Amino acid sequence: LSRTRSTHLKNVTLHGAGQDLDRGGSNVFAIVWDGSQAIGMLAIDNYLTQRPPQPFVEELLSMYGNVIGHLITRLRNEQALRESEQRYRALFEESPISIWEEDFSLVKQRIETLREQGVKDFQSYFDSHPEEVAECAALVKVVDVNKAALKIYHADKKADLLKSLREILESSRSLTVFRGELAGIANGETVMYRENTDTTLTGELIDVSLSWQVAPGYENNLARVIVSIIDITARKRAERDRERLITDLEAKNTELERFTYTVSHDLKSPLVTINGFLGYLEQDAASGNLERLKKDTHRIQEAVNKMQQLLNELLELSRIGRMMNAPQINSFEALVREAMEVVQGRLNERNIQIQIQPNLPAVFGDKPRLVEVMQNLLDNAAKYMGDQPEPRIEIGQRGTEQGKPIFYVKDNGMGVAPEYHERIFGLFNKLDARSEGTGVGLALVQRIVEVHQGRIWIESELGHGSTLLFTLPPSPSASVQAET
Numbered sequence: 001l002s003r004t005r006s007t008h009l010k011n012v013t014l015h016g017a018g019q020d021l022d023r024g025g026s027n028v029f030a031i032v033w034d035g036s037q038a039i040g041m042l043a044i045d046n047y048l049t050q051r052p053p054q055p056f057v058e059e060l061l062s063m064y065g066n067v068i069g070h071l072i073t074r075l076r077n078e079q080a081l082r083e084s085e086q087r088y089r090a091l092f093e094e095s096p097i098s099i100w101e102e103d104f105s106l107v108k109q110r111i112e113t114l115r116e117q118g119v120k121d122f123q124s125y126f127d128s129h130p131e132e133v134a135e136c137a138a139l140v141k142v143v144d145v146n147k148a149a150l151k152i153y154h155a156d157k158k159a160d161l162l163k164s165l166r167e168i169l170e171s172s173r174s175l176t177v178f179r180g181e182l183a184g185i186a187n188g189e190t191v192m193y194r195e196n197t198d199t200t201l202t203g204e205l206i207d208v209s210l211s212w213q214v215a216p217g218y219e220n221n222l223a224r225v226i227v228s229i230i231d232i233t234a235r236k237r238a239e240r241d242r243e244r245l246i247t248d249l250e251a252k253n254t255e256l257e258r259f260t261y262t263v264s265h266d267l268k269s270p271l272v273t274i275n276g277f278l279g280y281l282e283q284d285a286a287s288g289n290l291e292r293l294k295k296d297t298h299r300i301q302e303a304v305n306k307m308q309q310l311l312n313e314l315l316e317l318s319r320i321g322r323m324m325n326a327p328q329i330n331s332f333e334a335l336v337r338e339a340m341e342v343v344q345g346r347l348n349e350r351n352i353q354i355q356i357q358p359n360l361p362a363v364f365g366d367k368p369r370l371v372e373v374m375q376n377l378l379d380n381a382a383k384y385m386g387d388q389p390e391p392r393i394e395i396g397q398r399g400t401e402q403g404k405p406i407f408y409v410k411d412n413g414m415g416v417a418p419e420y421h422e423r424i425f426g427l428f429n430k431l432d433a434r435s436e437g438t439g440v441g442l443a444l445v446q447r448i449v450e451v452h453q454g455r456i457w458i459e460s461e462l463g464h465g466s467t468l469l470f471t472l473p474p475s476p477s478a479s480v481q482a483e484t
Contacts, residue, residue, distance in 0.1 A: 093146050097228050097229070098229040099146045101144040102142050103223050104139075108222040110139060111136075115186070122183045123183040133178060140166075142165060143162070152229065155201055177194050181212055184212075191214075193212075194212070198229075207235070207237075208230065208232060210227065211228045212227050213225070213226050213228075277296045277303075281293060281296050325366045325368055328367060329363075329475070330362060330363055330364070330367050335374055338374075352391040352392065353390075353391070354378075354392075355393070356396070357394075363474060364474060366448075370472070372444065372448060373448050374395075381393050381411035385411060394408075394409075395407075395408070396410075400471075404453075404454060404471040406470070407470055408470075410466070410468075411467075414463065415461050415463050415465050416458060417462040418460075425445075449470050455471055456469065456471075
């Protein structure tokens, strides 16, 4: 360029590409704009000829300035867009959060069609038309997922998740959550949050926090929706553990209050008996009545034995959950047979017939404790048989609950009124105060069953016998699943 250009450029007023021309000397300048600022210039140097340029040259220079300015601007925008896309892809792929890109455009069209057909309350409509929810799920296309999504959902490759949403929901996210998303879309929501229990491609249950957001610029057609999913299984497990601990603590506090009251009462009773009959002993000794002395001594011995039994059972109850034997797979029928040997005397005394269902499933747990369960249930059934002329106890299994077999001990004895169904498992609760025992037996059974991650309940009507039902894990994995 000529040395005069800088001088001539000083006189240029910058307004637009090709519009500001400096015709001083032998030079013609055109400023190149990117729309907001000058980014360069075009020049023709006639320094040697000293001839002024023809008018068409000025027009051509002005046109070239406009074209070049637009080209440079577009190239810069494309470069910025590529860099932005590269940054987004890097963040997308390496994000620790599971991110899904989904296309809801066909769902948007379907909802508008339903609106034109007169649907107003979409929540109620989708609640009552599950087939419509499934069809809408089939219209959603999963466009892309990141590495975290593969990890959380145990997918080997992206192709495992790049399907219609219906295919994924049938083995993964719940249609219940998707139904809520449909109602939100119908109401014009562009951001939604949900928590849900989900299923991975390998069948594992996980708790997730789901954020659904329409990408900026796609509000009208929903062609690009970003769904981020965070695995909150550990947090939810901690919350459930905390709630369970709080519930257990409240129950234990209630039980402790009842325990304190009942123990003071039940222990006081034999002490009062002992104290009273000690006075009688003194009178018997003074009068020389040896026969009555022997009877009074026997009553004192009975009171001492009752107190000893009560203390032993309380000690046994306190050990449940702490002094456990190594768990193992046990034949349930073998447990029943061993328990029958312990209570055979009472069974023979009442001439009770025992029926055991064949091929009972095995159970996993502490064998001595499980024998205690059956021992107490058999003893309890025999104790409350009443005046039944043909006493009978049936032991078997019917169905399962959460993968654990449901066992039962059924008798044709006195039965229990419905208002006492919960109370019978309470500490020291005896429906018949004149009956043998301390009222600890069923509380002990309940504690052992619950320590094995099972539950126990009763089905009974007064005068129509009782059925005690309880669940036990069939394997170590079933026990672990119950805990989680």
